[in-house]
Amino acid sequence: MMLTATKWLPALSITGAALIVSACSTTQTVVPLATDTIQVTVAAHGECDLEAARKIAAKRIAVETIRRGFDAYTITGSSSRSYNPQQEYTARLYKAGERSAALDARAMLGTDWAKIVAEHDDRSCRA
Numbered sequence: 001m002m003l004t005a006t007k008w009l010p011a012l013s014i015t016g017a018a019l020i021v022s023a024c025s026t027t028q029t030v031v032p033l034a035t036d037t038i039q040v041t042v043a044a045h046g047e048c049d050l051e052a053a054r055k056i057a058a059k060r061i062a063v064e065t066i067r068r069g070f071d072a073y074t075i076t077g078s079s080s081r082s083y084n085p086q087q088e089y090t091a092r093l094y095k096a097g098e099r100s101a102a103l104d105a106r107a108m109l110g111t112d113w114a115k116i117v118a119e120h121d122d123r124s125c126r127a
Contacts, residue, residue, distance in 0.1 A: 044056070076092050078090070
């Protein structure tokens with residue numbers, strides 16, 4: 001049986017869409033260093049670059065701050081590698097009012113913060 005263009009073209013479109021979606025992903029790790037301190041590392045793969053890794057790491061810190069029962073955070077250390085690209089941050093977490101200069105995690109995520117925290121995808125390349 002010979003496949004006609006009308007039969008293989010939809011399959012090709014689906015395969016192409018899957019390749020486009022999988023062309024960009026991340027590996028995200030969160031390491032608790034203390035009850036109020038975390039280290040977040042984001043390694044970007046495919047089409048993600050170092051700037052995308054930075055944005056994703058910043059978003060992940062805000063998500064983890066809320067998930068761990070805190071309200072705000074400060075970045076206490078960072079490092080990056082442009083060749084893979086990878087971004088690593090160490091963050092200190094605070095309860096509301098503990099430190100006025102800390103970044104408000106909910107404000108960083110925006111008005112849909114609850115949905116973002118609930119649906120955060122650890123492999124997404126979207127910040």
